[in-house]
Amino acid sequence: MHFAFTDEQVALRDATRDLLTKECTPAHVRDAWTNETGRVPGLWEQLDAMGVVGLLAPEAAGGLGMTFVDLVLVLEETGRHAVPEPIVETAAYGGALVGRADVTIAASEWYVPWADSADVIFNAAGRFEREAVTLVAHPSVDGARRLFEVQGTAAAVDGNDVLAAYDRGVCGIAAQQCGWQIACSS
Numbered sequence: 001m002h003f004a005f006t007d008e009q010v011a012l013r014d015a016t017r018d019l020l021t022k023e024c025t026p027a028h029v030r031d032a033w034t035n036e037t038g039r040v041p042g043l044w045e046q047l048d049a050m051g052v053v054g055l056l057a058p059e060a061a062g063g064l065g066m067t068f069v070d071l072v073l074v075l076e077e078t079g080r081h082a083v084p085e086p087i088v089e090t091a092a093y094g095g096a097l098v099g100r101a102d103v104t105i106a107a108s109e110w111y112v113p114w115a116d117s118a119d120v121i122f123n124a125a126g127r128f129e130r131e132a133v134t135l136v137a138h139p140s141v142d143g144a145r146r147l148f149e150v151q152g153t154a155a156a157v158d159g160n161d162v163l164a165a166y167d168r169g170v171c172g173i174a175a176q177q178c179g180w181q182i183a184c185s186s
Contacts (some may be wrong), residue, residue, distance in 0.1 A: 107123070
């Protein structure tokens, strides 16, 4: 058995690191705390162009059809750079759940970060299309993670699919936390 990342996985991590080193500096993150969206202007589009956003979505839907192991090093880099974007929600949790690479996902049990800039929203009630909901802003200690209560009629989602998405989301957040810890100890 060989328990190591492949050259391709390491190359994707390195490409992500190079992009984030240039486009998601501490100054960019500080600006996100006070700008209109809480996000770094243009960064999402660059991550999408690299294929990172749709890494787990099926190829037939415009994604790369890769595995979570392929994504984990990328998510570690997003943690290292404190990326203020819904990358775990979209790439790990939602892309495979909705089977599409062309949507931005916001997800949380109650108050949902980035719901105002997402196409599809998931919470404890189910799935919402952004244009069919009312959002009520709630305060957050993180200026880049603006929180919203989602009001509307949720569509039901398959429980097994949501559990698998939840597991990917938890592992994705753990990968980001590892990256954050590496950055703090450097």
